[in-house]
Amino acid sequence: MLLRGTDRAAFAVAFVARLRRAGLRVGITETHDLVRALAASPPTSRTVLYWTARVTLVRRHDDLAVFDRVFTTVFDDGPPLPLSRSAVPPKRRDDSVHVTVPGTGSEATAGGEGLPWATLPAPVATGDDLGGEGIDLPDLRPSALAAVAEMPFEELDRAQTEALGATLRTALTHWPQRRGRRHRADPGGRRVALRATIARARRTGWEAITVVRERPLPKPRRVVMLCDVSESMRAQAAAYLQLMRAFTTVADAEVFAFATRLTRLTVPLRDTSPREAIDRAGAAVDDRFGGTRIAANIAALLDSHHGDTVRGGVVVIASDGWDSDPPEVMAAVMARLRRRAYRILWLNPRAGAPGWAPEVGGMAAALPFIDRLLPAATPADLIAAVHHLRDMALTGSAHRPSTGSYI
Known part of the structure; x- marks a missing residue:
């Protein structure tokens, strides 16, 4: 078990501070999400901790390189972090971008392989490509009842x-209601509940210090x-x-x-x-x-x-x-x-x-x-x-x- 005996909130704040110094924009909401994720699923391996932190802290694809460098530095004692994001070489965005999943031993993946971050959809054809007719959008159909709402x-x-x-x-x-014969306790009621008031007066030497009120219980x-x-x-x-x-x-x-x-x-x-x-x-x-x-x-x-x-x-x-x-x-x-x-x-x-x-x-x-x-x-x-x-x-x-x- 990683982080055994470690304060999860202190770890999350320290890790987010390292990310911010590297130029990654991480807010309080993401930090809170990381603390809750660590409490719900304590990390059993380095890979689990990586994905827990990445899912909760990273919101944009461009921030992946900074996050990977900070994570590697914290857990592998790697090279010092750059002070700004401009020092990180940008990645080329292909149709299907794959990111290496860090791990140890058998969990480590070969360079250039890994899980896809996102698979970009095919570009939507513009009006010029369609011969000036515009984009062909599907027609919205009403529900079964809305289609016959005005039908005889x-x-x-x-x-x-x-x-x-x-x-x-x-x-x-x-449904319309009427005043019933039964009553229920209500601080805003106009009627004094005698039995409940007397029962409470037994605790105060039969002095009715607390007056219990009630109102009629409505009935359909x-x-x-x-x-x-x-x-x-x-x-x-x-x-x-x-x-x-x-x-x-x-x-x-x-x-x-x-x-x-x-x-x-x-x-x-x-x-x-x-x-x-x-x-x-x-x-x-x-x-x-x-x-x-x-x-x-x-x-x-x-x-x-x-x-x-x-x-x-x-x-x-x-x-x-x-x-x-x-x-x-x-x-x-x-x-x-x-x-x-x-x-x-x-x-x-x-x-x-x-x-x-x-x-x-x-x-x-x-x-x-x-x-x-x-x-x-x-x-x-x-x-x-x-x-x-x-x-x-x-x-x-x-x-x-x-x-x-x-x-």
């Missing part, structure tokens, strides 16, 4: 739809999504099922599909395999691609034993607003839903079309009771809707925005 859902194949589902599950990183809000799978939503049904699966696997949501009646899809969409989950959910909805009764299905949800899941939760409705129920029935049901839910988001595939306005009877009746109307006709729209939920969670605003707003 009906033009996506199954693989692209599954990739969209994976992206939606990854994008659901934050429940998510409830209702997806329209009627005939007018045939093109968007597959993509919306991927969004529903993302909610069930990440946000522990309750999801329902409806056309003429309500179908709960929470259990089928929690399957481990994404493809099997979508197939099972599609088979469970036997009234899809038929008529639409939005108001009647929302009322059925509120009247069922699943209606308590809406209380204080975020309700996401995905539909184009075409409803066979009268508008006044829709207004009454949405008023009930508004009083019970924390936020109501409506995803409409028609909302992003130029010149679109919510003039359909069902959509116009529901608009005053929703918090945000978002377009949802492309994969980019669904990802933007998920980011809207993330922003809602990060801002943590407790007030309800103005009703009837849409983008």
Whole structure:
């Protein structure tokens, strides 16, 4: 073992000082790297020490000659070092430069041989060599999802739809939270933790010198999504099922599909395999691609034993607003839903079309009771809707925005 019992930092500083006197520019960072390298891999031979010092201290090919002379002088007691780099004869740079690896005994290599320092690449042809056409650079291709970000859902194949589902599950990183019943210790809390304060007072003669404060532990809000799978939503049904699966696997949501009646899809969409989950959910909805009764299905949800899941939760409705129920029935049901839910988001595939306005009877009746109307006709729209939920969670605003707003 070389340098046994030697202070590694003292050795590195002394060796770097010799290199600097020879004209090699070595900074504090390189010196620190050498100390760490010697600690991580103690040198077992002269060759190992050479490569450890060379890798950590030498940054340019022109400095190799100075480094080799200093290393040889220190360990071989060779000729005195030159005081400047100009005294060192420059090496000719060939296409493949080889440097002799110093060593002792069998480790010594013959002159002119060794490991290559660098193999220079072939020169790039200039515009004159190409006949004035310039350099032919490869075209950058977008990712699989970025290429179809603005593509309508009906033009996506199954693989692209599954990739969209994976992206939606990854994008659901934050979710709106509510105040929970449990508390945790926090110096900035407003409430005094009586048990913890009394427990600490036992150490100070029952004098409450240290007051422990606590704050409520936040709890994720429940998510409830209702997806329209009627005939007018045939093109968007597959993509919306991927969004529903993302909610069930990440946000522990309750999801329902409806056309003429309500179908709960929470259990089928929690399957481990994404493809099997979508197939099972599609088979469970036997009234899809038929008529639409939005108001009647929302009322059925509120009247069922699943209606308590809406209380204080975020309700996401995905539909184009075409409803066979009268508008006044829709207004009454949405008023009930508004009083019970924390936020109501409506995803409409028609909302992003130029010149679109919510003039359909069902959509116009529901608009005053929703918090945000978002377009949802492309994969980019669904990802933007998920980011809207993330922003809602990060801002943590407790007030309800103005009703009837849409983008």
